[in-house]
Amino acid sequence: MTLESDLSRIGISLPSNLLDKFDDIINKRGYSSRSEGIRDAIRTYITYYQWMSDVKGDREGVITMVYDHDQRNLLTAITDIQHEHHDVIKASLHSHITHDRCLEVILVHGDGADLKNLAERLMALKGVESVKLTTIKIEK
Numbered sequence: 691m692t693l694e695s696d697l698s699r700i701g702i703s704l705p706s707n708l709l710d711k712f713d714d715i716i717n718k719r720g721y722s723s724r725s726e727g728i729r730d731a732i733r734t735y736i737t738y739y740q741w742m743s744d745v746k747g748d749r750e751g752v753i754t755m756v757y758d759h760d761q762r763n764l765l766t767a768i769t770d771i772q773h774e775h776h777d778v779i780k781a782s783l784h785s786h787i788t789h790d791r792c793l794e795v796i797l798v799h800g801d802g803a804d805l806k807n808l809a810e811r812l813m814a815l816k817g818v819e820s821v822k823l824t825t826i827k828i829e830k
């Protein structure tokens with residue numbers, strides 16, 4: 691049980707459509723409050739980051755990303771990053787989900803650290819909604 695004195699209070703700014711989507715999910719999942727939902731989301735984020743940190747050695751995998759097609763210079767930035775990592779990218783598949791959203795699936799093979807680095811660079815771009823890296827270890 692967490693003591694009330696151990697709680698830190700933070701203020702965050704969010705785009706209203708992001709908050710609407712979040713509220714919709716926490717309502718569906720039955721969270722008692724928005725704070726509880728945000729605590730859970732932060733725990734999931736930390737777990738995902740730690741799981742990503744374990745991606746080591748020779749790996750085969752996919753990077754799945756969703757992004758905003760209308761974000762200025764984003765397509766060029768994504769292409770530049772992929773060219774810089776051409777040694778680990780085997781193929782990519784692009785699907786135009788709606789008028790302004792794109793889904794891209796990138797098939798990768800290489801050292802886990804390099805795959806993670808590629809995923810993190812894509813994740814950091816403005817206009818990128820989500821990036822997920824899934825890998826399997828290559829058994830020798």
Ligand code: NI
Pocket residue numbers: 759784785786787791792793
């Ligand atoms: Ni597209």
